Amino acid sequence: MSYLIISFSHKNIDIKMREKLAFNSDEDKDRFIKQLIENEATKEVVLLSTCNRVEIITRSSNVKxxxxxxIEKLASYSGLDFELLYDRADIYDNDGAVHHLFSVASALDSLVIGETQIVGQLKDAFRFSQAKGYCGSNITRVMHYAFKCAAQVRNATSLGTGSVSVASTAVAKAKDIIGNTKGIKALVIGAGEMSELTVKHLISSGFDVTIISRDTKKAQNLATTFEVHVNVEPYNELSNLLEKIPVMITATSAPYPIITKDNAPNSSINRYWFDIAVPRDIDEDISMPNLEIYSVDDLQDIVNENMSLRAEQAKTAYGIVSRMSLEFFEWLKSLEIEPIVKNLYVKGNDIIDKKIKKAIKKGFINSSDEENIRKLCQTVITEYLHQPSKQLKDISKNMECDLVVGTVQNMFGFNNDSNIATKYKCDHLAKN
Structure with missing residues (x-):
């Protein structure tokens, strides 16, 4: 069995393809994962879908x-050509898959290096599969280490500070364009997590913020969470607001464009619209005088500046990822050894019980001496197995571990019980 990850991101496909691959509802995710686990080779699945990536994280008995x-199922779901997807896909197996997962969790593979949303999105994806029963001990173990790795990267570097999200990058771009932002109005469409982050950055940059959402009550609740006044307008005012407000950032989860030629008004002022949603909220065919539209892929200049500033920190972070990847596999191997060592002692104690009972029955020893004889025999077994046990634990760090484990299991007739589903639960499952 190997870890396997199929990855599509801003690195290997453009936004049009990402839009088609995006999973916009839990129902879509649930339906898709069910299709994947119908394949006998695919045992566990976590599906991560964000504005910049789709990651299929699995365990497989046949990677190819x-x-x-x-990829066939993704082609069917998205309507994209299989050969195109197969050629573009980044396919990682076993150690490569683990290293990639740890890099993703640590925000080293993100469009904006160090962005803080990805680990939360990965936890949500993991919780979803856990709740549905789509992943067991193997995925749980690797997720446990991925979140542990992400935490170490955050603690050891400053990658999680500053402008580290697509939302903050969009606001930084708007601020760069506008210059003096004091009193400049900005419109945020949506009332979800990304919109909340966008409003925070707009406020800190001096913009006068208005929120609009189909769910007006949710928008009002969001507005009350900020220390400064944030205006909320009804959704039917969208066209009027788009005409009057110079900066707009939209981040809804709508599966289709909410701003089209039909509701996008002309205006005499210079306007700057930022679409940080995938699928995009703004119809790509809209073109008007005095209007500039930016999608997530158009923020690359700030992203590149961000990367150069963080290059040294990223080097440290990748060192942590590599070390944690090695530690993870050492830990996995140690899990294979623990049951064997335990079974050696259990088997020894079973023989002691059997032989003592037989000796008492035949009159070789008195029953009154049973406890002392048992203690003596257990001392012999413990001393006898001490060195083999120590060597087995040392072997868990070597390449020969799998061969030795299989040999010892066969030699002593042990069952392979290394997949203990409940023993190694993810510490981060219930955390935010």
């Missing part, structure tokens, strides 16, 4: 078969 099946 699983990878092909996953």
């Amino acid at each position: 078969q699983s990878a092909r099946n996953i």
Whole structure:
């Protein structure tokens, strides 16, 4: 069995393809994962879908078969050509998959290096699969280490500070364009997590913020969470607001454009619209005088500046990812050894019980001496197995571990019980 990840992101596909691959509802995710686990080679699945990536994280008994099946299902879901997706896909297996997952969790593979949203999105994706029963101990173990790695990167570097999200990058771009932002109005469409982050950055940059959402009550609740006044307008005012407000950032989860040629008004003022949603909220065919539209892929100049400033920190972070990847596999191997060592002692104690009972029955020893004889025998077993146990634990750090584990299991007739589903639960499952 190997870890397998099929990855599509801003690195290998453009925004049009990402829009088609995006999973916009839990129902879509649930339906898709069910299709994947119908394949006999694919055992566990977590599906991560964000504005910049789709990651299929699995365990597979046949990497080639699983990878092909996953991409076939993605092609069917998205309507994209299979060969195109297969050529573009980044396919990682086992150690490569673990290193990639840890890099994603640590925000080193993000459009904006160090952005803080990705680990929360990964936890949400993991919780979803956990709740549905789509992943067991193997995925739980690697997720446990991925979140642990992300925490170490945050603690050891400053990558999580400053302008580190698509939302903050959009606001930084708007501020760069406008210059003096004091009193400049900005419109935020949506009332979800990304919109909340956008409003925070707009306020800190001096903008006068208005929120609009189909769910007006949710928008009002969001507005009350800020220390400064944030205006809320009804959704039917969208066209009027788009005409009058110079800066607009939209981040809804709508599966189709909410701003089209029909509701996008002309205006005499210079306007700057930022679409940080995937699928995009703004119809790509809109073109008007005095209007500039930016999608997530158009923020690359700030992203590049961000990367150069963070290059040294990223080097440290990648060192942590590499070390944690090695530690993870060492830990996995140690899990294979623990049951074997335990079974050696259990088997020894079973033999002691059997032989003592037989000796008492035949009159070789008195029953009154049973406890002392048992303690003596257990001392012999403990001393006898001490060195083999120590060597087995040392072997868990070597490449020969799998071969030795299989040999010892066969030699002593032990069952492979390394997949203990409940023993190693993810510490981060219930955390935010």
